[in-house]
Amino acid sequence: MAIQSNLTYWRRLALDHQGLGSSKVFGHGLEGTLRAIEHLGYVQIDTLSVVERAHHHILWSRVPGYSLDALNQLTCAGRVFEYWFHAAAYLPIRDYRFALPRMLYFRRGESPYFRNVSAKLMAEILDRVRGEGMLRTRDLKERGKGQGSWWDHGPGRRALDKLFMQGDLYERVNISHETARDTERRLLHVMTEARVRFFPGTYTFLEFPLSSFSSAARPDALALVRDDKVWSQLVPCADVEQELFGVFRFHFPEGADNSGFVGWLAMRLKQRFGTGVFVTCGQNRDEGGIFDYWGVPASLASDVFAEIQALVDGQVDVEGEFSCS
Incomplete structure (x- = not known):
């Protein structure tokens, strides 16, 4: 004891x-x-x-x-x-004061990663933030493809990162200060650009052993996921003994800033309908990249679908009320 x-x-x-x-x-x-x-x-x-x-x-x-x-x-x-x-x-x-030696380390070019960063790009970025004031990183949009773009994983991104690491962008480029209202406004706009599909009928997850994939995987499955022991496939089902879901899907246009979307929409649905959701993701490069399948309890599907359609149609304002348009 x-x-x-x-x-x-x-x-x-x-x-x-x-x-x-x-x-x-x-x-x-x-x-x-x-x-x-x-x-x-x-x-x-x-x-x-x-x-x-x-x-x-x-x-x-x-x-x-x-x-x-x-x-x-x-x-x-x-x-x-x-x-x-x-x-x-x-x-x-x-x-x-403890960050200063690290800032000097990057400013002096002692970091191998930042040794060949374009001084021209760094100056260009600094000119913009000095002229426009505090910016978010999402405001530094890519200026076309290839050489000279700011927001990629090549020279432009390294220039921005080096400016931050050497202390030149302190209080100039804002990496985190989007308010909850800003986030909602951004995501409500993103939703009006999304392509949504509501699937008729109901769906469920059916399991089968890993060894049975070739014979058990169904061509009408919307998604297949696995853990260490079983495959689970999301398939049409009307059996009331199963856990049934209404399913819808989002495709977003390439370049849409939908960061935080899943958490934001899941919480919105939780607050309005008292339900959780499941989300399964896939990728289609020809349709904007990552897409989402969402599932909600079948008993709430029609109400949730109506809410999603109102969001996509732009009929909900930033406060969450239906607009008159």
Whole structure:
């Protein structure tokens, strides 16, 4: 019993020290957010989004009254900064001095990866951000194909990355400050450009052993996925003994900025209909690249389909209300 008691004590101590105990040690709101970042020392910026982006989860779970705009406010006030410490992160401004040697390392051209970066492209990017003010990386759109493009994985992308790593883009190129309203506005627009298909009837997942693929895989399956033991195929089915789903699919135009789309739409459907979803992805390069199959409980399919059609038709505004158009 004594050993278990000690283990419980150490678990609680670890959670309390991380700010996850029952008492909220950092305080509330903006100042609480700052104290949490200073205590943790590092909050990784992550584009993964279920309900909200991952770095917001870290702070929301520790700071009562946390606001999605708090990080933006703290950065603009010079109280925290963004930089690459293992990964992109928010760091307390008191630690900026520790980032300076790393910035100088990149500025001096000592990094092998950034040794042959185009000075012309770097100057071009700096001219734009100086002229237009703070930008998001998605604002630096690719200027055509081939040489000279900014947003690719070649010279342009390395130029942008080097400027960030050597500290020239601090508070100039914004890699994370899209507000929830901005995200919703962007994704509502993206949906009006999407091609959606609603599949008639209902579907279910049927399993079969890995060894039976050649004989059991069906040509009418919309998707086949596997784990270590079985294949699972999404196929038409009307058997009420099975778990049945209504299915729809999205294709987006090439270049559409639909980052965060799955988490945003899944949460919207959860809030409006009280249901979860499944999403299975595939790729068709001739139709814009990655596409999604979505499944919802068959009993809610007609209502969900109507909601999706309204979104695609642009009949929903940024507040989530139906528009008059």
